[in-house]
Amino acid sequence: MELSIIIPTLNEEKLLPSLLELIKRENKKDIEVIVADAKSTDKTVEIAKSYGCKVVSGGLPARGRNNGAKYATSDILLFLDADTLFEKGAIRKSLKEFKRKKLDCASFGIYTQEKNLYLNKATMNIFYNYPQRILKKISPMGAMGIMVKKEMFKKVKGFDEDIKIAEDHDFVKKVSEIGKYDIIRCTKLYMPLRRFRQDGYMKTFLKYAFCFMHINTKGPIKKDIIHYNFNHYNQDEIKRKNYVNLRTSRNKN
Secondary structure, three states: OOEEEEEEEOOOOOOHHHHHHHHHOOOOOOEEEEEEEOOOOOOHHHHHHHOOOEEEEOOOHHHHHHHHHHOOOOOEEEEEOOOOEEOOOHHHHHHHHHHHOOOOEEEEEEEEOOOOHHHHHHHHHHHHHHHHHHOOOOOOOOOOEEEEEHHHHHHOOOOOOOOOEOHHHHHHHHHHOOOOEEEEEEEEEEEOOHHHHHHOHHHHHHHHHHHHHHHHHOOOEOOOOOOOOOOHHHHOOOOOOOOOHHHHOOOOO
8 A cells, every 4th residue: 555544533434424425536546544533423434434445443633643543554644633634636746746745744724614715815824824834843734634655654652542632633743753744736635614604713812822832832732721622612613615626726825
């Protein structure tokens, strides 16, 4: 296998099919998809199996990613959140850039799955993409999608399962300290706004700003001071087009 995609899940029957359909349309036989499921009570596992995914036991995101990696047969891993979408051909292009730059780890620019282009560009650029680029050599960030060589994953012992939130940022930071890190520029990832809608936009922004400051001053958050719940956002009503890439490919930066 050329690439192993690992997706941690918990009751994601509404969103997982869109992601798996996009992966399927990459039409690459040397890509395997591993779904690390945290005992879903809906049709998540059934859906994953119908797409030919390898289903393994999961847990909170860090544990799910770590367990999924144990079953990966490729030397390059791509960790994706179950609610992520991307543009047509993104996996193929990302893998090519990853190899061309001889990277050990990479993250992506992130935009929303909203139709409002101003919200897509301005909000995510200001609050994530620009800081991610400016601080990539000081405090690398990774969310929604992380590509990494398996050997580097093993060297840092995977994701720290004791971290309560932002374990993905901690992981990218650790790998960047011993390997070559960069941001994939040829494509983007798209996220739903269910976190923001349910918790409130300002509250969500302040939460992540606090996490960033804590990580860079006191270290990873290993106490439950944020009260993160893996299944929290599934209560939100989810309505979206399956192929967001058809309407977001216009976003250039």
